[in-house]
Amino acid sequence: MNMSILARFALVLVLFICLRSSEGGGQTPPSWVSGGAAAAAAATKYQTITVDQSGGGNYTTIQSAIDAIPYDNMQWICVYVKTGIYNEQVKIPYDKPMIYLKGGGKRKTYVVWNGHNSIEADATFISEADNVVVKSITFINSYNYPLASNGHNPIMPAVAAKISGDKSAFYRCGFMGVQDTLWDDAGRHYFKLCSIRGAVDFIMGSGQSIYERSTISVIAGFLSPQPGFITAQSRDAASDLNGFVFKDCNVVGNGTTYLGRPWRGHARVLFHNSRLSNIVVPQGWLDGDFIGTTMKDLVFAEDECRGDGSDTSRRVWWKSKLSKEEIRRLTSMSYIDEEGWIKNQAFNMLS
Ligand SMILES: *[C@@H]1O[C@H](CO)[C@@H](O)[C@H](O)[C@H]1NC(C)=O
Numbered sequence: 001m002n003m004s005i006l007a008r009f010a011l012v013l014v015l016f017i018c019l020r021s022s023e024g025g026g027q028t029p030p031s032w033v034s035g036g037a038a039a040a041a042a043a044t045k046y047q048t049i050t051v052d053q054s055g056g057g058n059y060t061t062i063q064s065a066i067d068a069i070p071y072d073n074m075q076w077i078c079v080y081v082k083t084g085i086y087n088e089q090v091k092i093p094y095d096k097p098m099i100y101l102k103g104g105g106k107r108k109t110y111v112v113w114n115g116h117n118s119i120e121a122d123a124t125f126i127s128e129a130d131n132v133v134v135k136s137i138t139f140i141n142s143y144n145y146p147l148a149s150n151g152h153n154p155i156m157p158a159v160a161a162k163i164s165g166d167k168s169a170f171y172r173c174g175f176m177g178v179q180d181t182l183w184d185d186a187g188r189h190y191f192k193l194c195s196i197r198g199a200v201d202f203i204m205g206s207g208q209s210i211y212e213r214s215t216i217s218v219i220a221g222f223l224s225p226q227p228g229f230i231t232a233q234s235r236d237a238a239s240d241l242n243g244f245v246f247k248d249c250n251v252v253g254n255g256t257t258y259l260g261r262p263w264r265g266h267a268r269v270l271f272h273n274s275r276l277s278n279i280v281v282p283q284g285w286l287d288g289d290f291i292g293t294t295m296k297d298l299v300f301a302e303d304e305c306r307g308d309g310s311d312t313s314r315r316v317w318w319k320s321k322l323s324k325e326e327i328r329r330l331t332s333m334s335y336i337d338e339e340g341w342i343k344n345q346a347f348n349m350l351s
């Protein structure tokens, strides 16, 4: 990983940040509320182990439950995490696939950790295994979140979740932080009905992902007049399959923000049929002069968006114009799921 890019992002921002930002009158962004979407879990038989802080389950910490699952696990196993705030770092190692981590609700089960020394190792939630499903849990990196009105720590990467396994799906999850909140690192991922909050590069990495009906909640107000950045995608070559596709999403929040800037030279991001509030800066996207990118190699696109921030008449001239066919390809589930892994995963929420 080329960390120096992110380090430079941080440095540039730190220079701009006015330490005492006046806060107040913050809007609470609406989240998607949708009823009865839960599809019946596939008829798979699976074991459930329960985590309950107050001792009423099999384990009192999430990690001890994961530790108890055998290596090379080949059968779906549910780790049910009862309502509560769990102050721990949670890691699903690469050799423990087929874990279904289920909380009591996006606003009921929280995992909170404040790691910020190592971007690689300190995320609140680290998921390395293939075939992971997470539902109804919010992951918070509390290093700077929530932002204190009377000042904050230096802004630096503080990851709430780092997702590096293939075939991973997140339903009704929250990811809260300030910088680099969600490291959508590698593999094919599906996010549905999630809330992702941050200010700087807060959805970043080289995941091949669809974000559907999710709320992108920008808290860049404290950076004002400097804008924030929603995405820092890091596709490295034109032949790489990864990219971030936002479909039927809602971009809300405070301050102002770019939709994205590149982490690597072939960054690919598409906002499709989404509502963009007036916090989006008219230019929309920032080029990557500082990483020596050629603008024509970046794939930054918008299609059929609405809302006060969706006017593309003043967007950067090099913004991508994708063909209808390419947009259809990127926004259909087959972009991340040709063989049907989502449908075949127990506990999916496709309907
Ligand atoms: C979890 O606790 C339940 C209820 O006490 C028990 O029946 C079950 O065997 C336990 N499971 C494990 C894996 O310890």
Ligand SMILES: *[C@@H]1O[C@H](CO)[C@@H](O)[C@H](O)[C@H]1NC(C)=O
Residues within 6 Å of the ligand: 022, 023, 024, 025, 026, 027, 028, 029, 146, 147, 218, 219, 220, 221, 222, 253, 254
């Ligand atoms: C931005 O929104 C967040 C979340 O609602 C809030 O905590 C913060 O105070 C707001 N900041 C400003 C400057 O309005």
